[in-house]
Amino acid sequence: MPLSSAALLADLRHHRPLVHNITNYVVMNLTANALLAVGASPVMAHAEGEIEDMVALANSVVINIGTLSDRWIVAMKKAAIAAAHNQTPYVLDPVGAGATQLRTQTAKEILNQSSPAVIRGNASEICALAHETVKTLGVDSSLDSDQAIDAARLLAEQYRTAVVVSGKVDHIVDAQQHVEIHNGDRIMTQVTGMGCTATALIGAFVATAASPFDAVVVAMSVMGVAGELAAQQAQGPGTFVPHFLDALAALTPADLDARAQVIHR
Template sequence: MLVEQITQALTAVREQKPLVVSITNYVVMNNTANALLAIGASPIMAHSKQEMAEMMAFAGALVINIGTLDSAWIPRMTFAVEQANANGKVVVLDPVGCGASILRTDTSREIARLADQLIIRGNASEIIALANEQAKSKGVDALDSSDIALSAAYFLVKEYGACVVISGETDYIVTSEQTVKLNNGHAMMPCVTGMGCTLSALTAAFAAVGEETGVAAAAVLGVVGEIAAEQSRGPGSLQLTILDELYLLDEATLAKRLKLQVINS
């Protein structure tokens, strides 16, 4: 049943072509916009408060990614979340580097508190830090494994009414109803900057068509990463091939490749 829901969500994204508003970092704007286009969604990198109310009135979902955070961005982000709330739209929070600085940690928690409909997508260290547990990190890179972040994810689900996606060698998707374990992906993927940010953008595209857990996006990117790695000589070609495979992925291949397990419900 879960596999069928994931494949149906892929079809829905391609049919509905949802608009995803992204307040995201300078490093990954091109990557994430191209990934959204490749999967069939429509990206817009909007950062101005002056147009955000209009944007969120017709957009499908909002991404808040704090990767290149500064004091000018924070009020724009909080205002965008308020507009998403006013229009009943899902907010995907990517707490990049949460735990690496007080500014990043406090801002992540402020956005999480503010959002009415929230998906949090981070690596294990970011999820642990957001939950106010001890995390090992160096900037935006995780030094913790995904499985030890599960207790932090359960806390965040209760604290913020959120769904939580822990990305890593193994992905976990934690909701109030169940926890799903995904073992797709490839060891080369962390060698490409912005893979997590790409997952956050795709998560918003799926949320915009009603798949609000994060599991479909994690499944799709994991499978695509595996397929792309089989054809790539290194990280440079992997990045390009992932875009191609996002565009080419079909329901049958997705269902056949998926390695998922519901570990509690």
């Protein structure tokens, strides 16, 4: 029987998994602090020469294509291959897929190195990976999350993975299941890196949960509930982030069970 989200949160904090992040300059500090706050151990390592060694040490890997460079692209591809070799789950965040050919092609090439445990993106990014023509707003979505459910299902079947479409309502699908998360607060859209932070939290939970799908459900619930709690204290986006980190650290399994709004479709 699958563990509840509350039990998965407690299990994460007991094991303190090491999460290897190849992520972007914009969010590196925030995502590292979020991982620490929730109870995981982050490492931010991008050098091509240490990728295989770091992946071998890690309990999970997060690959986020937010700020691409030629060297980082090579490192990301090597990380995907090393993750498959070590049977280490990895999470792909295709930031800005659909905005430029480089971003879309890079995400697809990483996917083709090995299938991730989870793909998390906004609606435009998920549709772009599923070969649909979409308009993007830079790295922001031009679509609502429910407009990408079919594309998410296609990716889930193609890569045998769990797929998250983030938005006002978060949709989580795999080949057999569909769950909606109805937590979060509008202020989160005014703070850069919230989506990337969700991806990092997924990386933490996928390291300890029995299934990627369960990991995503608890991670997105934790993200949304912490966002709601932080929004109650914040005066605006500038004060939201410290309150968000505090909410992550203070969140109890009982609080999560009481506040998470999870709907099974």
